[in-house]
Amino acid sequence: MEISDDLKIQINQYIGGDLAGKELLDFEATLADNPSLQEQVNFYKTIDDTLNATLSYQKEDEEMAPLLDSLADEFIIGNTSTEANSIHEKEIIKPSKISDKKPMIRWLIPVTGLAAAALVLLMLFPAGEQNSGILADNYYALYELSFAVRGETNDLSKAGKLYHNQNWEAALSIFNQHPENLKAQIAKGNCEYQLKQYDKALLTFQKVADGNSAYAASAAWYTALCFLQTDRTTEAQTYLKKVTDQSKYHQQAKELLSKL
Amino acid sequence: MAHTDQKYIEALLQNDEPLIREIYQKWGPEVRNFVLKNNGTVEDAKDIFQESMAALLLKIRKEKFTLTVPLGGYLYFIYRSKWFNKLAKNKKEPVMIKELSGYKYSSDDFQWADETNLLHLRSTIFKACFEQLKEVCQKILSAKYEEGLKGIQVMEKYNIPTLGAVGKRMFDCREQLRRIIIKHPQFDELHLKRGKWK
Numbered sequence A: 001m002e003i004s005d006d007l008k009i010q011i012n013q014y015i016g017g018d019l020a021g022k023e024l025l026d027f028e029a030t031l032a033d034n035p036s037l038q039e040q041v042n043f044y045k046t047i048d049d050t051l052n053a054t055l056s057y058q059k060e061d062e063e064m065a066p067l068l069d070s071l072a073d074e075f076i077i078g079n080t081s082t083e084a085n086s087i088h089e090k091e092i093i094k095p096s097k098i099s100d101k102k103p104m105i106r107w108l109i110p111v112t113g114l115a116a117a118a119l120v121l122l123m124l125f126p127a128g129e130q131n132s133g134i135l136a137d138n139y140y141a142l143y144e145l146s147f148a149v150r151g152e153t154n155d156l157s158k159a160g161k162l163y164h165n166q167n168w169e170a171a172l173s174i175f176n177q178h179p180e181n182l183k184a185q186i187a188k189g190n191c192e193y194q195l196k197q198y199d200k201a202l203l204t205f206q207k208v209a210d211g212n213s214a215y216a217a218s219a220a221w222y223t224a225l226c227f228l229q230t231d232r233t234t235e236a237q238t239y240l241k242k243v244t245d246q247s248k249y250h251q252q253a254k255e256l257l258s259k260l
Numbered sequence B: 001m002a003h004t005d006q007k008y009i010e011a012l013l014q015n016d017e018p019l020i021r022e023i024y025q026k027w028g029p030e031v032r033n034f035v036l037k038n039n040g041t042v043e044d045a046k047d048i049f050q051e052s053m054a055a056l057l058l059k060i061r062k063e064k065f066t067l068t069v070p071l072g073g074y075l076y077f078i079y080r081s082k083w084f085n086k087l088a089k090n091k092k093e094p095v096m097i098k099e100l101s102g103y104k105y106s107s108d109d110f111q112w113a114d115e116t117n118l119l120h121l122r123s124t125i126f127k128a129c130f131e132q133l134k135e136v137c138q139k140i141l142s143a144k145y146e147e148g149l150k151g152i153q154v155m156e157k158y159n160i161p162t163l164g165a166v167g168k169r170m171f172d173c174r175e176q177l178r179r180i181i182i183k184h185p186q187f188d189e190l191h192l193k194r195g196k197w198k
Helices: A005-015 A021-033 A035-055 A058-077 A114-124 A129-139 A155-164 A168-175 A182-194 A198-209 A216-229 A233-240 A250-259 B006-014 B017-037 B042-062 B071-090 B107-130 B135-145 B151-157 B163-182
Strands: A087-090 A144-147
Touching: A005 A021, A005 A035, A005 B163, A021 A035, A035 B042, A035 B107, A035 B135, A035 B163, A058 B017, A058 B042, A129 A216, A129 A250, A144 A155, A155 A168, A155 A182, A168 A182, A182 A198, A182 A216, A198 A216, A216 A233, A216 A250, A233 A250, B006 B017, B006 B042, B017 B042, B017 B071, B042 B071, B042 B107, B071 B107, B107 B163, B135 B151, B135 B163, B151 B163
Parallel strands: none
Antiparallel strands: A087 A144
């Protein structure tokens, strides 16, 4: 259905609450006679109402985010981190996910799952450098960052967007400016890992893993993967043991330990 | 009559730190217990509680809201529903939730939580779709949504020749946004009708 320019203007006025008196009554009568138009206008109103409530409070959200984040660390995680920022982290570990950077091994991974694939790989490459690197690839999944708020004013938010778009170098340069922020440091380590700068990633993760923060177990997991990438199995084992049962990586760490 | 926990709603609206702290102190450990009891980790508990707080904030900012029952109950049904959906998405078999003891609930509680979560989902998806709009449309719609400008102010700010032209542009941008939204993979979860207009 084609909409005339006049009707477009009228719909916009109606949604904005700018119609009154006879104009409003006439327009409401038009809507009553045309359910399809009514449906369309309802959709626009839902968009407007929702985005008004969402976008008009971005500044307030940004101001509140550090407080809510630190309170959640204190009362839910149970271990207060010194950092505070607007990034709301979400870590998703998908053992069956294979790094996009490794197309050469993709064909080896059947849809039946990672466990079977890892077994095949272990049989094909019984020992050595390639084997531990492949194992690490099989277990690696990118730290996923989502935002409690997204504001242009916060450079960590910008870094998160770059990270999400896999622009590792650009994200890295911003994360580098936040050494006190442990979550940013884990994201930084992931950028380095994606760029195959495993020694740098190792140092980044290890600093967090050796601390007492709520992020130590996650960082220990990534530290272990970096050790595997650089063929240091014993050190990897040490860090896998640091992945506590409170961590979502615990099962994967146990499984990986049994394979080393 | 408002429940005494209405003070927490006001605190969230005013960014009153001591009272917001009380919210986390009172109900943070509870969400942790709930998620751990239902196959999650402490990190999941944090995520789900923060998402629930974001949903609650959105709801109370959008609507004038009077709390008539304890806030803990409302929060419980918001995060319970979020966690249930998360588990259900990842599992093939039916999900059985182990409830926290102490909450008596009615179907109204579920409905309220579902409405809040639906609003939150719409907000998240609409915002993601909004970011896919062309810059010129983002600017014009931001003037309305973010800055609360009226048509005449938008006309002056962007040197648009007439008020009618502002209305037409806003309509066209909103329609572009609608088209992006209806293509979103989670569109069916938004409980909106696609409409017959293409």
